[in-house]
Amino acid sequence: MGSETSNAAIRLDNIIKSYGKHDVLKGVTMQVNKGDIYGLVGKNGAGKTTIFKMILGLSEYTSGNVSIAGSRNRKELFANRSKVGFFVGSNFYGYLSGRANLEYYAAAKGLKGKALKEEVDRVLKVVGLVDGKEKQKAKGYSLGMKQRLGIGNAILGNPDILILDEPTNGLDPQGIADIRHMIRRFRDEFGMTVIVSSHILGELENTADRFGIVHEGVIAKEITQEDLSAKRPEVELTVSAGNLERAKSILAENGIDILKEGKEKVTLEDYYFELIGGSAE
Amino acid sequence: MRNLLRADLKRIFRVGLIYIGLLLALIYISYTVLEGVVNDGSIGLVRGVQKSLSGAPIALFIVFPTFYAVFAHELSSKSMQAVLGHGITRDKLIVAKLLDAAIVLLCVYLVIIAVTLVVINGESAIILSSQQQTNLVIFIILRWLRHFGYIVFSAMIMYISGSTVLGIVACVAFTVVFRLVFNMIEFFSSLSLYDYTFDGLLDWAYTGIEMEAFPWQLLPAACYLLAALAITTYFFRRKEFDF
Numbered sequence: 111m112g113s114e115t116s117n118a119a120i121r122l123d124n125i126i127k128s129y130g131k132h133d134v135l136k137g138v139t140m141q142v143n144k145g146d147i148y149g150l151v152g153k154n155g156a157g158k159t160t161i162f163k164m165i166l167g168l169s170e171y172t173s174g175n176v177s178i179a180g181s182r183n184r185k186e187l188f189a190n191r192s193k194v195g196f197f198v199g200s201n202f203y204g205y206l207s208g209r210a211n212l213e214y215y216a217a218a219k220g221l222k223g224k225a226l227k228e229e230v231d232r233v234l235k236v237v238g239l240v241d242g243k244e245k246q247k248a249k250g251y252s253l254g255m256k257q258r259l260g261i262g263n264a265i266l267g268n269p270d271i272l273i274l275d276e277p278t279n280g281l282d283p284q285g286i287a288d289i290r291h292m293i294r295r296f297r298d299e300f301g302m303t304v305i306v307s308s309h310i311l312g313e314l315e316n317t318a319d320r321f322g323i324v325h326e327g328v329i330a331k332e333i334t335q336e337d338l339s340a341k342r343p344e345v346e347l348t349v350s351a352g353n354l355e356r357a358k359s360i361l362a363e364n365g366i367d368i369l370k371e372g373k374e375k376v377t378l379e380d381y382y383f384e385l386i387g388g389s390a391e
Numbered sequence: 392m393r394n395l396l397r398a399d400l401k402r403i404f405r406v407g408l409i410y411i412g413l414l415l416a417l418i419y420i421s422y423t424v425l426e427g428v429v430n431d432g433s434i435g436l437v438r439g440v441q442k443s444l445s446g447a448p449i450a451l452f453i454v455f456p457t458f459y460a461v462f463a464h465e466l467s468s469k470s471m472q473a474v475l476g477h478g479i480t481r482d483k484l485i486v487a488k489l490l491d492a493a494i495v496l497l498c499v500y501l502v503i504i505a506v507t508l509v510v511i512n513g514e515s516a517i518i519l520s521s522q523q524q525t526n527l528v529i530f531i532i533l534r535w536l537r538h539f540g541y542i543v544f545s546a547m548i549m550y551i552s553g554s555t556v557l558g559i560v561a562c563v564a565f566t567v568v569f570r571l572v573f574n575m576i577e578f579f580s581s582l583s584l585y586d587y588t589f590d591g592l593l594d595w596a597y598t599g600i601e602m603e604a605f606p607w608q609l610l611p612a613a614c615y616l617l618a619a620l621a622i623t624t625y626f627f628r629r630k631e632f633d634f
Contacts, residue, residue: 166476168632188480196476201469203402210405217398218474263473 118177119144119271119303125164125174134160136327137174142271142305142320147297149318150307156324158307159198162275166196179270192219195269195302197277200256204249208239208259211248215263229266237262237292254285261289265296272296274306278313290317344369392483395474399491403460412456413499417506419448424510433518437527440507444534450566453499454538458545458562461492466555472632481627485550489620492542500535504528526601533597536612540589541565543616547623553630589615 120142127135135157142148150158163169164176167188178190202211212230221229234244237258243251248259257277264272274293278286294317296302308314314321315338323331349357351373361368376384403409420443427439443449465471465488474484507527519527544565549558573585585591589612596606 163632166472168472168475170629192477194476196473198472198476199469201473203464203468203470205464206402206405210402214398214402214470215473217401218395218479219477220394 116180117143119146119179120165120305121177122161122164123175123177125161125176126172127160127164127169128172134327135164135171138164138324138327138329140322140329140332142303144270144303145297145301146303146305146320147293147318148303148305149314149321150305150324151311151314151321152307152309152324154309156309157327158309158324159275161324162196162198162273162305162307165273166194166198167191193270194273195264195266195271196273196275197257197260197264198273198275200260201263202248202256202259204247206248207245208248208251208255208262209234209244211259212262212266216266219267221267233262233266236265236295238288253280254282254288257281257285257289261292265300265302268300268302270301270303272302272304274304276307276309278308278310286313293317348374392479392487395479395484395487396490396494399461399487400494403491403495406456406460408456409460409495409499412452413502416449416452416499416503419443419452420503420506424507433523436510437519437523440527441530444503444531447567450538450541451563453496454541454566455559455562457492457495457499457538458542458559461488461495461542462546462549462558463555466549466553475632481630482624485620485624485627489543489546492546493539496535496539496542500531504531507531529600530597533593537590537593538566540593540612540616541569543619543623544589547619550623550630551626 118141120140122138122140125135125138126133138157138161140161150161152158160169164171165178176187178187179193181187181190202208203214206214209230212233213226216226216230234240239255239258239262243255248256251259257279261274261277264274277293278289281289290313293304293306297304306314306318318335320332320334322329323333347357358368420440423443423446424436424439427435427437427442429435431438471484475481479487508524541562545558545562548561549555552558569588569590570585573588573591576582576584586595592608592612592615596608596612599606599608
């Protein structure tokens with residue numbers, strides 16, 4: 111328990127959140143370790159967003175305990191929230207440009223002068239709001255650009271922990287692929303711990319390495335990529351259509367049963383990118 | 392909090408409505424003051440400034456744009472969530488927003504005071520004693536306080552209701568119909584309730600200053616502001632934020 115806790119970027123212990131007699135969270139216990147990409151999955155209304163609100167202090171929990179970066183009391187919890195960047199939808203002033211919005215939040219975080227300008231430039235580049243896009247008023251942005259701006263706000267100051275609430279909501283395939291790529295980059299290149307939520311399971315499967323399954327206000331199960339692989343011990347063997355009969359006879363000669371046979375089809379995503387160009391990576 | 396204040400002021404001063412309001416305010420003041428000077432000379436200038444700053448139009452030109460610039464986008468932009476999530480306490484956020492309003496309003500009033508003093512000292516036909524000039528500046532400062540009060544009360548309504556529109560409606564109501572309502576109450580019931588309101592107390596405070604008495608009415612007026620702040624923070628601490 112001790113070493114587990116010391117490696118925790120975020121830890122929730124038995125969090126209960128009630129609205130009157132209705133319990134939205136019924137005792138959520140979870141731990142996100144430093145360096146994780148943690149996927150929080152569950153259907154709409156399962157409690158994913160409420161969990162984020164508890165972590166960010168935007169809603170008070172009825173009972174339980176939240177710890178960020180090892181905080182041991184509420185004072186430390188408040189202080190350590192400055193180590194968290196988060197994207198919870200488009201939170202910006204529409205009448206300001208994308209750049210001016212980031213400058214506002216960077217200044218609110220205490221950056222000044224040259225450091226502020228450099229940080230805003232860096233973030234705009236990371237999220238791809240460059241070539242004049244950063245000068246447009248945010249209210250005129252497409253949904254994808256708004257998501258990028260929101261994520262840009264989240265990574266200002268290179269926070270240790272990044273929370274992304276449904277960052278791919280409403281995006282086109284290219285937008286989804288870009289965000290997926292960004293999330294991996296945040297962890298691998300910038301060393302961030304990332305918690306990302308989605309109700310589209312396939313979306314997180316390729317991005318996160320640990321998952322918390324939220325169901326009816328509790329974390330029903332925490333699993334890893336390895337657990338998913340172990341759940342299905344069978345392996346797949348892919349051969350070209352011309353070699354199928356030969357492969358089958360070789361397997362049969364060696365007493366190996368074929369449990370399932372099928373024709374592999376190209377994924378819609380691969381087909382899409384093949385057709386229009388671009389990449390899922 | 393200082394960082395938030397600095398960033399917010401930079402943002403607020405990009406709202407064009409403030410400058411349009413200030414321009415309209417200066418035109419309105421100039422017209423009223425010129426009218427006073429033409430009719431009554433130096434004393435007409437004092438009365439002109441007082442009359443223009445006491446009217447509903449000036450409140451609309453100054454208070455509404457300030458309220459709009461500071462608060463109008465707060466709920467819709469979800470910037471509050473972003474700021475709170477970064478570890479700023481709710482109490483500090485409220486205080487920072489009200490300080491924003493006080494500073495923006497003060498800047499607008501400083502322009503008005505500067506223009507007034509330039510006109511007084513630049514026009515040789517207008518001769519005001521230093522006492523008259525001091526009283527005029529005190530009058531303007533008390534107007535600033537009154538208008539800041541309107542913003543504090545309107546912000547309270549906005550934060551409690553969670554509606555920017557209600558906040559704006561309250562802001563306009565305080566600036567335009569507040570006095571009218573109490574005048575009507577007095578007319579129909581002979582009750583001098585107005586004297587105990589924030590507005591009434593400030594009126595009496597200025598009368599006291601003119602008569603060289605201690606303006607003790609400022610203390611209960613300040614209590615009104617503190618009470619509004621306490622109520623706002625009480626409700627804001629319990630507020631649930633949505634994404």
